[in-house]
Amino acid sequence: MKAYRILVHDGRSEAPIELAAEMAHDARVTEYCRDRFARSAEVSSIEIWSGAKKLCHLWSEAREAA
Numbered sequence: 001m002k003a004y005r006i007l008v009h010d011g012r013s014e015a016p017i018e019l020a021a022e023m024a025h026d027a028r029v030t031e032y033c034r035d036r037f038a039r040s041a042e043v044s045s046i047e048i049w050s051g052a053k054k055l056c057h058l059w060s061e062a063r064e065a066a
Contacts, residue, residue, distance in 0.1 A: 002022065002024070002026070003021070003022050003050070004022070005019070005020060006019040006047070006048055007046065007047040007049070008036070010040070010042050010043050010044070011042045011043075011044060012042050016047075026050070026055055029048055030048060030056050033048055033056070033058055034058060044060075045057060045060075046058045046059075
C-alpha cells in the first residue's frame with residue numbers, strides 16, 4: 001500500500017480539507033478522487049500528493065469561473 005495526501009478545495013471551507021489515504025497504486029487514488037470530484041458541485045479542485053511529489057490536480061474551468 002502507498003500513502004497519499006489529498007487536498008480537497010471545497011467552496012464551503014476557507015482552507016483545503018486534507019485527507020490521508022493508503023491505496024494500492026496511483027491509478028486507484030486518482031479514480032477515487034475523480035469520483036469524489038464528480039459527486040460534489042462544491043469541490044472546485046483536488047490535489048493528490050505522494051510525499052513531496054504532486055501526482056495529479058483535478059479541476060474544472062467551469063467550476064473555477066463560478
